[in-house]
Amino acid sequence: MKxxxxxxxxxxxxxxxxxxxxxxxxxxxxxxxxxxxxxHAVLHHHRELINETAVTAYEAILGFLGSAIIAYMIAIxxxxxxxxxxxxxxxxxxxxxxxLIALAPLIVMWCGEGVFSKIVMSALVSFWxxxxxxxxxxxxxxxxxxxxxxxLGADKWQVLTKLRVPSSTGYTFAALKIAxxxxxxxxxxxxxxxxxxxxxxxxxxxxxxxxxDLVFAGVAFISAVALALYGGLxxxxxxxxxxxxxxxD
Amino acid sequence: MTFSPPDITLxxxxxxxxxxxxxxxxxSTNISGGQFVAVVGRSGSGKSSLLKVIGNLIQPSxxxxxxxxxxxxxxxxxxxxxxxFQDPVLFGWRTCIKNVELPAEIMHRRGVDALAALRLVGxxxxxxxYPSELSGGMxxxxxLARALSYEAQILILDEPFAALDEITRAExxxxxLRLWTMLRFTCIFTTHSVTEAVSLADRVLILxxxxxxxxxxxxxxxxRPRTDEVCExxxxxxxxxxxxxxxNL
Numbered sequence: 001m002k003x004x005x006x007x008x009x010x011x012x013x014x015x016x017x018x019x020x021x022x023x024x025x026x027x028x029x030x031x032x033x034x035x036x037x038x039x040h041a042v043l044h045h046h047r048e049l050i051n052e053t054a055v056t057a058y059e060a061i062l063g064f065l066g067s068a069i070i071a072y073m074i075a076i077x078x079x080x081x082x083x084x085x086x087x088x089x090x091x092x093x094x095x096x097x098x099x100l101i102a103l104a105p106l107i108v109m110w111c112g113e114g115v116f117s118k119i120v121m122s123a124l125v126s127f128w129x130x131x132x133x134x135x136x137x138x139x140x141x142x143x144x145x146x147x148x149x150x151x152l153g154a155d156k157w158q159v160l161t162k163l164r165v166p167s168s169t170g171y172t173f174a175a176l177k178i179a180x181x182x183x184x185x186x187x188x189x190x191x192x193x194x195x196x197x198x199x200x201x202x203x204x205x206x207x208x209x210x211x212x213d214l215v216f217a218g219v220a221f222i223s224a225v226a227l228a229l230y231g232g233l234x235x236x237x238x239x240x241x242x243x244x245x246x247x248x249d
Numbered sequence: 250m251t252f253s254p255p256d257i258t259l260x261x262x263x264x265x266x267x268x269x270x271x272x273x274x275x276x277s278t279n280i281s282g283g284q285f286v287a288v289v290g291r292s293g294s295g296k297s298s299l300l301k302v303i304g305n306l307i308q309p310s311x312x313x314x315x316x317x318x319x320x321x322x323x324x325x326x327x328x329x330x331x332x333x334f335q336d337p338v339l340f341g342w343r344t345c346i347k348n349v350e351l352p353a354e355i356m357h358r359r360g361v362d363a364l365a366a367l368r369l370v371g372x373x374x375x376x377x378x379y380p381s382e383l384s385g386g387m388x389x390x391x392x393l394a395r396a397l398s399y400e401a402q403i404l405i406l407d408e409p410f411a412a413l414d415e416i417t418r419a420e421x422x423x424x425x426l427r428l429w430t431m432l433r434f435t436c437i438f439t440t441h442s443v444t445e446a447v448s449l450a451d452r453v454l455i456l457x458x459x460x461x462x463x464x465x466x467x468x469x470x471x472x473r474p475r476t477d478e479v480c481e482x483x484x485x486x487x488x489x490x491x492x493x494x495x496x497n498l
Contacts, residue, residue, distance in 0.1 A: 142336060142338060144334040144336045144338045145338045147301070147332065147334065148332060148334070148338050149355070150306060151306060151325065151330055151331065152328070152351070152352050152356060153325060153326050153328065153355065153356060154355045158355055162340075162351070162354075162355070163340070166342045167340075167341075167342075242342075242379075243341035243342050243379050243381050
């Protein structure tokens with residue numbers, strides 16, 4: 001409660017400071033609008049903002065879900081086929097660390113200006129952290145736990161479902177949360193490169209016409225989507241990982 | 250619960266993790282059903298490997314381990330062995346009773362009374378609690394209940410209580426001894442404590458440090474129950490001294 005109060009005060013202080021700066025320095029709202037200008041834009045264009053945000057959210061969520069499912073399945077294969085993991089895992093770790101965002105123009109060229117290229121971009125950037133996190137999670141098992149399972153004569157499927165998958169949730173959710181933010185970034189960047197809908201498109205058009213207040217409103221809306229995704233995953237994590245230990249005890 | 254454990258025979262059993270690294274070198278011995286055997290030795294003398302090769306968690310490089318008329322592998326698949334490790338390896342996402350039910354679940358056995366097993370260790374009261382809510386000693390007792398739940402005939406304990414404090418450890422040793430007296434399974438355990446070995450076992454195997462074999466096989470002909478008085482007799486102290494000499498302590 002106390003930290004909530006402190007954090008709200010920080011935000012409020014920031015917004016007030018921003019507004020005061022705009023007024024005292026007489027900065028043109030075309031260059032930097034104040035928070036009140038942005039609020040004004042939100043109230044006047046809320047329908048448009050909501051519609052475009054929905055498009056971007058749709059692209060990001062679809063890209064994220066698709067990559068999460070495929071990445072987790074590949075992680076399971078990697079854990080069982082050592083050779084495949086050895087051959088490919090270093091590349092996965094490498095791809096996780098490079099700005100794949102830079103491929104956005106190509107992806108848009110290949111997949112068109114429609115929704116599909118955004119889903120692909122969003123999936124492409126969120127895929128690698130999930131794959132790496134899931135492999136780490138599925139592998140992070142105490143040797144004694146595996147010895148216990150084999151003393152009970154457990155087969156690979158039982159080891160997977162009763163031990164590996166539940167104990168992978170810690171690493172996996174950490175990766176999913178990172179990837180959820182990346183998926184929104186991926187969708188917006190692809191929209192900025194070329195699109196007819198979405199928040200990226202809204203930002204593009206309105207920055208062209210110097211509707212800076214609406215650009216800020218767009219940023220605020222899409223940030224809310226990213227935060228909501230992250231928050232939703234945290235809630236889900238709480239439901240899936242109700243026990244306290246890092247892995248197993 | 251019924252126990253009629255078969256004899257275990259090791260014939261020229263060698264274990265080498267790599268060609269140059271011989272851990273056990275043609276060990277031959279016989280452990281009769283229902284015996285309580287302690288294995289002592291310095292770190293790296295192959296205590297854990299001996300236990301693992303008996304329980305068929307690792308394969309001997311040469312030689313043969315059998316339980317009664319069957320091979321160790323057949324015995325393991327039938328669920329004749331059960332293991333307790335220094336780490337209780339309870340699954341954090343399962344309640345205590347669900348942890349105890351794990352072996353039956355994996356072996357597709359019906360009619361296993363997990364609650365009765367928890368009752369044996371005096372923990373039926375925490376059956377619906379998660380492991381994170383238990384103390385270290387209680388976790389180890391749940392692990393013991395899990396090991397006893399499926400009527401494995403040979404209980405293999407690898408320094409089971411080594412991570413616990415002195416008082417809890419003494420209490421768990423007493424409990425183990427009580428269960429053994431009552432149920433008469435075969436009990437093979439490793440320990441770093443010579444007094445612990447003498448106060449619990451019928452027989453102490455001393456592993457030699459570098460040669461990978463059994464240095465000495467000492468019969469502990471002290472009366473049971475091993476009360477505090479028994480553990481203060483000259484006989485007891487003499488056995489402790491003999492074993493310590495065998496370990497070059």
